[in-house]
Amino acid sequence: MATQDQRKAETRSRLIAAAADLFATKGFHAVSAEAVAEAAERTTGALYSHFGGKDGLLLALVDEWLEESAQRINTGVEASADLQGRLRSLWGDAIAPHEEYGDSWLLLEFELWLHAARDAAFAEDLAERYAQRRHELGLPLGAWTGDEGLGRLRHPERTAGLVIALLLGAAMQYRLDPASLSSDDVVAGLRALIEGDAK
Amino acid sequence: MATQDQRKAETRSRLIAAAADLFATKGFHAVSAEAVAEAAERTTGALYSHFGGKDGLLLALVDEWLEESAQRINTGVEASADLQGRLRSLWGDAIAPHEEYGDSWLLLEFELWLHAARDAAFAEDLAERYAQRRHELGLPLGAWTGDEGLGRLRHPERTAGLVIALLLGAAMQYRLDPASLSSDDVVAGLRALIEGDAK
DNA sequence: GTCTATATTTCGATAGAC
DNA sequence: GTCTATCGAAATATAGAC
Numbered sequence: 001m002a003t004q005d006q007r008k009a010e011t012r013s014r015l016i017a018a019a020a021d022l023f024a025t026k027g028f029h030a031v032s033a034e035a036v037a038e039a040a041e042r043t044t045g046a047l048y049s050h051f052g053g054k055d056g057l058l059l060a061l062v063d064e065w066l067e068e069s070a071q072r073i074n075t076g077v078e079a080s081a082d083l084q085g086r087l088r089s090l091w092g093d094a095i096a097p098h099e100e101y102g103d104s105w106l107l108l109e110f111e112l113w114l115h116a117a118r119d120a121a122f123a124e125d126l127a128e129r130y131a132q133r134r135h136e137l138g139l140p141l142g143a144w145t146g147d148e149g150l151g152r153l154r155h156p157e158r159t160a161g162l163v164i165a166l167l168l169g170a171a172m173q174y175r176l177d178p179a180s181l182s183s184d185d186v187v188a189g190l191r192a193l194i195e196g197d198a199k
Numbered sequence: 200m201a202t203q204d205q206r207k208a209e210t211r212s213r214l215i216a217a218a219a220d221l222f223a224t225k226g227f228h229a230v231s232a233e234a235v236a237e238a239a240e241r242t243t244g245a246l247y248s249h250f251g252g253k254d255g256l257l258l259a260l261v262d263e264w265l266e267e268s269a270q271r272i273n274t275g276v277e278a279s280a281d282l283q284g285r286l287r288s289l290w291g292d293a294i295a296p297h298e299e300y301g302d303s304w305l306l307l308e309f310e311l312w313l314h315a316a317r318d319a320a321f322a323e324d325l326a327e328r329y330a331q332r333r334h335e336l337g338l339p340l341g342a343w344t345g346d347e348g349l350g351r352l353r354h355p356e357r358t359a360g361l362v363i364a365l366l367l368g369a370a371m372q373y374r375l376d377p378a379s380l381s382s383d384d385v386v387a388g389l390r391a392l393i394e395g396d397a398k
Numbered sequence: 399g400t401c402t403a404t405a406t407t408t409c410g411a412t413a414g415a416c
Numbered sequence: 417g418t419c420t421a422t423c424g425a426a427a428t429a430t431a432g433a434c
Contacts, residue, residue, distance in 0.1 A: 033410065042418080107317070113309065165372060166364050166392075180326070180330065185360070195395075196395075244401055
């Protein structure tokens with residue numbers, strides 16, 4: 001194992017982490033390549049060598065975000081005992097500071113979505129990611145309703161899509177004004193969506 | 200009525216319209232002041248004279264957006280006869296091209312939200328706007344359920360917040376992949392949210 | 399109030415040494 | 417692979433004529 005490879009990997013990791021932070025808090029176009037390199041304690045030369053530029057860096061960031069967010073959904077949720085607790089955990093994850101990306105992961109979520117909505121190449125990647133989310137949330141969702149005696153879901157993935165939609169839209173409003181929505185309101189809404197699809 | 204005032208008003212209007220289009224389709228930081236002026240068939244001098252710069256232009260845009268979006272919610276919706284039709288109209292408005300802002304109004308929605316999430320001054324403005332939306336949607340929402348024999352809503356504004364949340368989150372996913380959510384799914388979700396709060 | 403022209407700064411990207 | 421130095425392009429903002 002060469003030391004070169006370690007340093008290379010760390011440089012790459014540092015640059016992506018710095019990009020995630022800065023792109024989220026200031027926006028992609030508002031951040032210069034030099035600022036990212038400086039925050040990562042590297043130089044623009046290293047950035048261009050690794051990613052070819054700011055765009056390549058953003059693409060790499062999306063890829064890592066893809067993997068990471070797939071895991072996030074399931075963590076914490078499975079620790080809860082009943083449906084109510086699981087839904088509460090989902091909402092908590094949506095608004096709580098995140099371990100790796102801090103309290104700005106929600107900003108990154110929308111920053112990436114905006115780039116995808118404006119660029120077809122990004123859109124395909126992100127669309128796949130959302131499909132993956134719906135799929136991975138749909139499975140446990142169907143199981144939970146069974147546990148609660150609500151019957152099975154007719155369309156687990158479609159319901160998962162609605163659940164994710166409500167979480168995102170509620171988080172938007174919560175970010176602007178935390179008093180505008182209570183946790184109970186959101187959880188009640190999530191439950192209504194789920195029960196509406198349970199037979 | 201002086202011709203000077205007319206020209207002044209038109210210049211202002213042109214600049215705001217061009218800004219709305221460009222900020223939505225390319226993003227605020229990706230658009231130069233000169234590009235906005237050029238699209239409005241004016242010059243940067245006029246832009247700086249009216250708004251003091253790009254930031255001032257964005258603020259003026261938000262204000263106009265505030266008024267305009269308040270009216271949009273109620274139009275089209277009241278034309279429908281029953282709850283199902285009204286919910287379908289709401290969803291249609293969320294994803295359909297808009298008269299004044301084209302098919303990019305959804306992008307502007309999130310662009311403005313991102314700026315608000317990053318800037319406290321913007322946040323206050325936008326928070327007020329969302330509160331206004333919840334209020335103006337909550338009233339008819341409560342009336343609709345009465346018409347349908349569903350009883351009255353317990354918390355019209357909170358339910359309106361959930362309805363708006365679902366519309367925004369669903370529109371996000373729909374924009375990335377129109378096949379991911381059917382209109383029936385979304386309308387069913389909206390109905391579930393409303394019925395969940397009706398007693 | 400609006401336009402032309404421009405000063406100043408900053409950005410993205412590259413070349414070459416190590 | 418990484419860094420230093422730098423070029424050319426583009427952005428913000430201003431000054432002055434009309």
